Amino acid sequence: MHKRMGKQTVCLEHPPYILSYASVAGKKEGDGPLRNGFDYISQDSYFGEQSWEKAESHMLHRCFTIACDKAGLAPSSLHYILAGDLLNQCVSSSFAMKDSDAPYLGLYGACSTMAESLSLSAMLVDGGFAEAACAITGSHFCSAERQYRFPLEYGGQRPPGAQWTVTGAGAVILGARGSGLRITHVTTGKIVDAGITDANSMGSAMAPAAYATLRAHFDDTGRTPDDYDVIYTGDLGALGHDILENLFRTDGLTLRHYQDCGVLIYDRSVQDVNAGGSGCGCCAAVLCGHILPTMASGSWKRILFSATGALLSATSAQQGSSIPGICHALVIEKED
Amino acid sequence: MHKRMGKQTVCLEHPPYILSYASVAGKKEGDGPLRNGFDYISQDSYFGEQSWEKAESHMLHRCFTIACDKAGLAPSSLHYILAGDLLNQCVSSSFAMKDSDAPYLGLYGACSTMAESLSLSAMLVDGGFAEAACAITGSHFCSAERQYRFPLEYGGQRPPGAQWTVTGAGAVILGARGSGLRITHVTTGKIVDAGITDANSMGSAMAPAAYATLRAHFDDTGRTPDDYDVIYTGDLGALGHDILENLFRTDGLTLRHYQDCGVLIYDRSVQDVNAGGSGCGCCAAVLCGHILPTMASGSWKRILFSATGALLSATSAQQGSSIPGICHALVIEKED
Numbered sequence: 276m277h278k279r280m281g282k283q284t285v286c287l288e289h290p291p292y293i294l295s296y297a298s299v300a301g302k303k304e305g306d307g308p309l310r311n312g313f314d315y316i317s318q319d320s321y322f323g324e325q326s327w328e329k330a331e332s333h334m335l336h337r338c339f340t341i342a343c344d345k346a347g348l349a350p351s352s353l354h355y356i357l358a359g360d361l362l363n364q365c366v367s368s369s370f371a372m373k374d375s376d377a378p379y380l381g382l383y384g385a386c387s388t389m390a391e392s393l394s395l396s397a398m399l400v401d402g403g404f405a406e407a408a409c410a411i412t413g414s415h416f417c418s419a420e421r422q423y424r425f426p427l428e429y430g431g432q433r434p435p436g437a438q439w440t441v442t443g444a445g446a447v448i449l450g451a452r453g454s455g456l457r458i459t460h461v462t463t464g465k466i467v468d469a470g471i472t473d474a475n476s477m478g479s480a481m482a483p484a485a486y487a488t489l490r491a492h493f494d495d496t497g498r499t500p501d502d503y504d505v506i507y508t509g510d511l512g513a514l515g516h517d518i519l520e521n522l523f524r525t526d527g528l529t530l531r532h533y534q535d536c537g538v539l540i541y542d543r544s545v546q547d548v549n550a551g552g553s554g555c556g557c558c559a560a561v562l563c564g565h566i567l568p569t570m571a572s573g574s575w576k577r578i579l580f581s582a583t584g585a586l587l588s589a590t591s592a593q594q595g596s597s598i599p600g601i602c603h604a605l606v607i608e609k610e611d
Numbered sequence: 612m613h614k615r616m617g618k619q620t621v622c623l624e625h626p627p628y629i630l631s632y633a634s635v636a637g638k639k640e641g642d643g644p645l646r647n648g649f650d651y652i653s654q655d656s657y658f659g660e661q662s663w664e665k666a667e668s669h670m671l672h673r674c675f676t677i678a679c680d681k682a683g684l685a686p687s688s689l690h691y692i693l694a695g696d697l698l699n700q701c702v703s704s705s706f707a708m709k710d711s712d713a714p715y716l717g718l719y720g721a722c723s724t725m726a727e728s729l730s731l732s733a734m735l736v737d738g739g740f741a742e743a744a745c746a747i748t749g750s751h752f753c754s755a756e757r758q759y760r761f762p763l764e765y766g767g768q769r770p771p772g773a774q775w776t777v778t779g780a781g782a783v784i785l786g787a788r789g790s791g792l793r794i795t796h797v798t799t800g801k802i803v804d805a806g807i808t809d810a811n812s813m814g815s816a817m818a819p820a821a822y823a824t825l826r827a828h829f830d831d832t833g834r835t836p837d838d839y840d841v842i843y844t845g846d847l848g849a850l851g852h853d854i855l856e857n858l859f860r861t862d863g864l865t866l867r868h869y870q871d872c873g874v875l876i877y878d879r880s881v882q883d884v885n886a887g888g889s890g891c892g893c894c895a896a897v898l899c900g901h902i903l904p905t906m907a908s909g910s911w912k913r914i915l916f917s918a919t920g921a922l923l924s925a926t927s928a929q930q931g932s933s934i935p936g937i938c939h940a941l942v943i944e945k946e947d
Contacts, residue, residue, distance in 0.1 A: 279740075279742075328927065354618075359717075363700070363924040364699070364922065366927045366932075369802060369937075370922075370935065374802075375801070377801060378618075379800065379937060380718070380799065381695075381720050381922070382718055383695060383701045383719040384717050391717070398735060398740050402739070404615075463716065465712055465714055466710075468710075586700065586706075586709075586717070588699040588702045590699060591700075591702045594662055594664065596665075596702075601705075601715060
């Protein structure tokens with residue numbers, strides 16, 4: 276088991292290359308601070324479709340097409356597509372990919388899906404099972420809001436700790452041969468249940484899972500937070516961001532270069548998003564519209580990308596169940 | 612890419628061993644022809660819980676525990692658990708596994724989940740990423756019925772082509788070292804949309820996906836149906852079973868030893884299940900309660916196990932969308 280480092284981490288023997296990445300965002304995200312990085316911004320929440328669920332699917336399909344175009348690959352030449360989303364039965368992913376003519380593996384990792392799909396894609400390429408694989412996910416504010424909370428027309432009030440589901444998508448194509456950015460380590464999370472039952476406090480529910488996975492990553496690899504130019508979490512928001520910093524402070528560790536994608540994607544001082552962004556699409560769009568482009572053109576050598584998911588449903592919340600969280604993490608390095 | 616055979620199939624270099632398997636079934640399934648194979652049969656549709664969703668979770672947890680016990684492995688010693696189910700946001704799996712203390716990868720493959728989770732587990736073990744991994748899924752008639760169709764109290768009439776969601780679960784633990792049964796090939800399906808929109812005709816919606824994946828398997832490997840002692844599909848039911856036979860007949864191929872788990876699990880002459888069983892739990896329970904025990908103790912040397920999923924949601928059906936299908940397949944061989 277030479278690839279294993281401790282219980283949760285694998286070190287990839289032939290780290291797969293990032294062949295291309297693409298991001299699509301909605302209007303609100305396109306008005307935010309990361310606007311210049313997205314490949315496509317839709318001014319129409321319906322993306323030209325008849326429903327928000329179909330809009331979400333349209334958005335994913337567009338994102339996938341851009342990523343394939345950038346990589347110069349026909350969709351049918353991919354050996355695997357790994358995709359998932361927040362909609363019941365992950366229909367936006369399956370409808371988006373149904374004409375891709377490529378082997379499809381559906382995932383459900385809630386908002387951790389970008390890290391989960393990248394982790395599995397990276398292992399499938401590293402293990403020699405695939406020459407190229409696509410990891411993709413996204414979310415849509417309007418379809419998520421009406422599925423998890425209230426009809427939009429109701430105009431429900433949002434408590435200060437609530438987050439705003441990002442309308443956005445991100446896709447990454449990994450390949451066995453390439454240059455530039457590579458995935459070198461994968462740390463797969465365990466489910467962590469901190470007993471939170473407030474479905475408006477996702478940051479609190481997910482921060483303990485982020486702590487557990489990052490802690491496992493440092494323990495497994497022998498690295499410290501300072502070994503990374505930046506450590507990213509997916510969508511803890513402002514509240515979860517601070518909880519995670521505090522959890523590490525208790526360990527005597529300072530996360531010096533730590534950022535949360537849910538904090539980065541909006542300007543909270545002028546955009547009405549309370550604690551920040553959330554949703555599968557949050558860290559997917561930030562990874563592909565901000566982190567990877569910045570790495571590719573800049574001086575960062577190594578980042579740790581993690582994404583957390585809250586494993587609840589409207590039914591489990593209504594039945595009074597707690598909100599278990601999960602977090603998956605991976606290391607992206609730039610070749611000299 | 613020496614592990615690749617054609618576009619959709621990989622031949623595993625170090626075929627993982629099946630270390631253990633377990634099955635749990637509900638009362639109706641326990642009254643059926645496969646009753647003697649299940650490890651545990653519950654006479655209570657609630658499995659002692661307060662809701663059917665929690666019952667489904669309880670059932671999965673029990674199945675997982677039995678599989679770990681049989682393998683002599685502590686749950687926390689597993690390198691990965693790969694699980695999924697039919698409930699919105701796959702909550703029965705995540706709640707069932709939340710205290711397992713093992714890295715968790717959530718999947719959504721609808722009723723193809725047993726084949727998807729086994730495929731990914733097999734590749735993770737074969738690729739050296741895991742020493743042991745668990746593939747698990749299940750479904751519950753009552754939670755599925757009220758989520759996808761009507762409240763049970765409504766007593767809706769079921770058309771002849773409809774199928775009965777199996778209350779059952781199956782778990783398989785794969786390991787790098789062992790003896791007996793091994794997974795040798797994995798064929799991953801593409802999404803196939805035959806344009807079916809009748810949510811009561813799942814067999815018709817999924818049979819074209821089964822055909823496409825089995826066809827790809829034969830093309831990729833150069834094998835024929837006669838190279839297998841038995842070919843299984845997951846839950847096409849009586850209608851889908853016949854459609855699949857007809858599709859192959861058009862190719863000039865006879866599926867001589869072909870069985871569908873949805874046909875096997877009930878006695879359709881006395882149990883009121885119309886076209887047969889369906890649901891993630893159908894082929895999971897049949898695999899672990901019938902196929903694997905029969906292989907282990909009998910003369911079969913090689914079987915092809917495939918499972919189909921219908922990638923719809925109640926929302927996509929209500930919006931008039933078609934029902935895309937998917938099918939994943941894998942080869943299980945018995946060592947001499």
